Amino acid sequence: MGDPVKASITIERLEPTRANVLIEAIYSSYGDSYDHAWVYGIEAVAARLENQTMVSFVACAPDGQVVGHTGLLRDSNKDPVGESGLAVVHPDWRGNNLFPTLKARLAQWCKEEGVLGMYSEATAAHPYSQVANIHLGATETGFLLGYIPAEVSYKKIDTKKTSQRLSVALFWLATSELPTRTSYPPTWHRDVIEKLYEHNDLTRSISPGIEGIKGITSLLATERADDHNDAFITVLRQGSDLINAIGHETATLKSEGYNAIYLDFELSDPATGVLPIEIHDELGYFFGGIIPEAKDGDILRFQHLHQANVDIKDISTASDFGQELLEYVFERKRLAPNSGQD
Numbered sequence: 001m002g003d004p005v006k007a008s009i010t011i012e013r014l015e016p017t018r019a020n021v022l023i024e025a026i027y028s029s030y031g032d033s034y035d036h037a038w039v040y041g042i043e044a045v046a047a048r049l050e051n052q053t054m055v056s057f058v059a060c061a062p063d064g065q066v067v068g069h070t071g072l073l074r075d076s077n078k079d080p081v082g083e084s085g086l087a088v089v090h091p092d093w094r095g096n097n098l099f100p101t102l103k104a105r106l107a108q109w110c111k112e113e114g115v116l117g118m119y120s121e122a123t124a125a126h127p128y129s130q131v132a133n134i135h136l137g138a139t140e141t142g143f144l145l146g147y148i149p150a151e152v153s154y155k156k157i158d159t160k161k162t163s164q165r166l167s168v169a170l171f172w173l174a175t176s177e178l179p180t181r182t183s184y185p186p187t188w189h190r191d192v193i194e195k196l197y198e199h200n201d202l203t204r205s206i207s208p209g210i211e212g213i214k215g216i217t218s219l220l221a222t223e224r225a226d227d228h229n230d231a232f233i234t235v236l237r238q239g240s241d242l243i244n245a246i247g248h249e250t251a252t253l254k255s256e257g258y259n260a261i262y263l264d265f266e267l268s269d270p271a272t273g274v275l276p277i278e279i280h281d282e283l284g285y286f287f288g289g290i291i292p293e294a295k296d297g298d299i300l301r302f303q304h305l306h307q308a309n310v311d312i313k314d315i316s317t318a319s320d321f322g323q324e325l326l327e328y329v330f331e332r333k334r335l336a337p338n339s340g341q342d
Contacts, residue, residue: 009098011105014056014069019046021058025069025088035149037227039086052077056086057105059098065090068098070106072118081293082110084118084173087129100132103173107136110175116293117175121168123148130169130318138173139200140322142289142301143315143329146260146308149229165259165308167315169322170289172200181297184209184273188280189287192328193267193300196290199321202298209273212238218245222253230260238271243278250283250304259308262288268297284339286332289325305339 014021019042026034038044048054053076059068067090074082084106089098110118122129124143146165183204185193190206197204219237231253233246246263253261263285265272279285285302292298312330317323333339 008062009067009096009101010060011102012058012060014049014058014071016046016049019043019049021066022056022069022071022086022088025058025066025090026086028090029088035228036086048073054086055082055106055109057102057109059089059093059102061093067093068102070099070102072106072110072115080114080116082115082118084120087120099129100136103132103136107173107175115175116178118173119291119294120171120173121147122171124167124169124315124317127316127318130171130316130322133171133173134318136173138171140169140289140319140325141172141196141200141291142170142287143326144168144170144260144262144288144301144303145310145315145329145333146303146305147228147230149227164310164314167310169317169326170291172292174201174292178202178293180205181268182207183267183298184270185267185300186273186275186277188275188277189300192287192325193290196325200292202292204298207270207273209275210270211274212240212271214240216240218242220245220249222249224253224256224258228260229258230262231258232262232264234264235266238265238269238275243276243282246279246285247283254306257307259306261304261306263302263304265300265302266295266297267300268295272300280332280336282337284336286336286339287329289329303339304336305333 022045023040026039053074054071056071058066061067069086069088071086072082073085087099122133145167147168148166150165180203184207216239218239218241221234221236223232233249250261285304288301288303290298290300317326
């Protein structure tokens with residue numbers, strides 16, 4: 001016999017005219033503590049649903065109440081991959097497998113539309129979201145330490161309050177056949193990146209790097225996320241001034257009080273293969289993980305913490321591989337100067 005609870009639930013695509021449904025679901029699970037401020041604005045939610053930079057599915061109880069939600073977030077509705085996020089289950093309906101049911105439906109939509117896959121950030125404050133992702137076939141690609149502000153709380157899940165920023169596990173779930181690509185990992189992280197490729201069943205040809213054109217200047221793009229109090233630096237071009245350029249931008253962000261700074265490189269760029277280890281040894285950026293298929297290839301993400309303490313004992317994992325990966329991240333953090341309480 002089937003599960004009577006699951007049989008009573010219907011899964012529906014969320015239309016723009018029902019944008020209020022997502023806002024109500026967020027309030028039911030997080031109150032006003034959710035770390036993306038835009039999800040509380042009906043116009044912002046409706047606009048994303050309308051232009052399909054967010055594709056959402058909801059779980060509805062027999063009385064019509066929306067008791068769960070998940071969505072695919074993309075910068076453009078043409079992007080080949082997206083972030084699976086905004087996973088919400090009403091506190092009274094937890095334990096009924098609504099999250100995996102919703103994410104499986106979202107993965108089906110991705111397959112139907114030719115989307116290559118979904119990456120996601122599962123809270124590491126508890127193992128439940130990670131377990132659900134693994135049961136769906138998703139696999140770990142990294143850990144971002146201190147990614148979520150301490151103020152975020154999960155109703156009926158949190159057993160204790162914390163003043164520390166919370167961490168997330170990065171996951172990848174392929175939904176279509178993936179291309180074979182050439183990747184240029186830096187030598188000082190090549191082993192772990194090769195393990196991640198194997199663990200995630202990503203076919204990659206590993207090649208040595210090629211030094212960029214001498215004399216050109218680096219080009220960086222920085223995005224500040226004030227609702228997270230963190231920032232993202234994307235390296236668009238690697239020049240001979242790379243260390244100075246990143247160091248200057250990092251100092252600026254720290255002076256502005258950002259607690260976590262993430263630094264992205266394209267693994268499809270041959271210059272990444274000869275990335276100077278001073279990124280770690282001098283600037284204090286340590287390994288975070290990879291994001292597959294993010295920019296016509298994979299993204300290598302580093303991280304740097306500023307006045308933000310994290311403890312490995314406070315971070316949950318859901319697999320032996322996840323634990324091994326987390327320990328690697330913390331080992332690199334330990335060896336990195338000026339990342340934490342500085």
